[in-house]
Amino acid sequence: MKCFALAGSLLLLAVASPAAADDESGRIRVIGRASQEVAPDFASVEIGVESRGATPAAALDAASQAAKGIVATAKEMGVAEADIGTSAVTLQPRIKNVRLPDGTMGEREDGYTASNRVRVRLAEMGRLGELMRRTLDSGANRIQGISFGLRDPAAADAAVQVAAVKDAKAQAERIAEATGVKLGSVISIDSPPRTESPRPMPYALAMKAAAPRGRTAVPVEAGSIDTSAEVDAVFAIGR
Template sequence: MPVAADDESGRIRVIGRASQEVAPDFASVEIGVESRGATPAAALDAASQAAKGIVTTAKEMGVADADIGTSAITLQPRIKNVRQPDGTMGEREDGYTASNRVRVRLAEMGKLGELMRRTLDSGANRIQGISFGLRDPAAADAAVQVAAVKDARAQAERIAEATGVKLGTVVSIDSPPRADTPRPAPYGLAMKAAPSRGRTAVPVEAGSIETSAEVEAVFAIGR
């Protein structure tokens, strides 16, 4: 329940809170491949060929070029433990490992499962970093912040009416509230999982994004 108090003489101080749940409008996933080869070139070429397959598959599914990008390329020697003629254990190079990871962002989130399945068929063997988000998170933040300010004013009006005084002008508004003001929930975004609605090629549920905001508002008591 929102906290309100007469903090100073002639003033009403309140904490306004608001939250809303919105559906994400894009999904992002990192898909890659790890390949081995006897030489650096052989390992890197194999990884590069599979990465091209990931990009081609994404484009065939209608993903724009701007939503496809390389996130990491690595190449390193493989080390093998071997027993030396004198009986001690040593190390020696045993070929090379290369990896290539591609970040794909999908507006049609219902195709995420199909994308992962098809890229695996084209040579990918790594999937990680699945996330969901908003292309314009500032708009969601602004809307919920306005709602928090309205909540603060509504609280102040109720307090003024209950105490038989007139609500005056706004003295100050802090968003988020000052650090020394107790508040139970943080300001920001949080993912909320959705219940499963059925199976796809690779079951993925976007859930919803909960946006919340708090403001500390101080009102003068009118004359």
């Protein structure tokens, strides 16, 4: 459900006179603003596994096998292949501190750690908790980067920008009426680039081992996405 909120401010009102030579004379300038809350239409989550092994191949093979289980689980739940992708694969030696024969402390390799992370985008957001629980059952032990978004954010941006323009015009009409002048045509409308607050609402969940089957799905609330627009509009004062 979309909900618009409008707010504006007057910057300049100057009525033309025969002696006026300022470029801003005979103009009404306002700032139109609008914002809206839109329900997200997809959820995105990064699910992975971290495995240990005595050799690089053993660690990587274990992580790869678990990653296959994550992908298979997502597909079983109806997620399209285009919405499943590997986000990272890492392999590194494990180091532990040991006491050397001379009594000093040193470092020694202690096998290897491999990780494989899969990004899944889910349109049925109500099943996000189920997806996370089922992938843990299939071998995943890392969940992070949960976020919610819009598949067509440009449409939401366009709608709120139109609302901001309407707000600017409404302000100009009220100012013209209050000062006893006629509102003329639009001279200019400038929509400056706006800095959005981050849309994702992330959190991370890490577990040392897969949870047992039969557990409750993880509760996740999508909330809403806020978007806003601002326009700087200049109107002529009619004759």
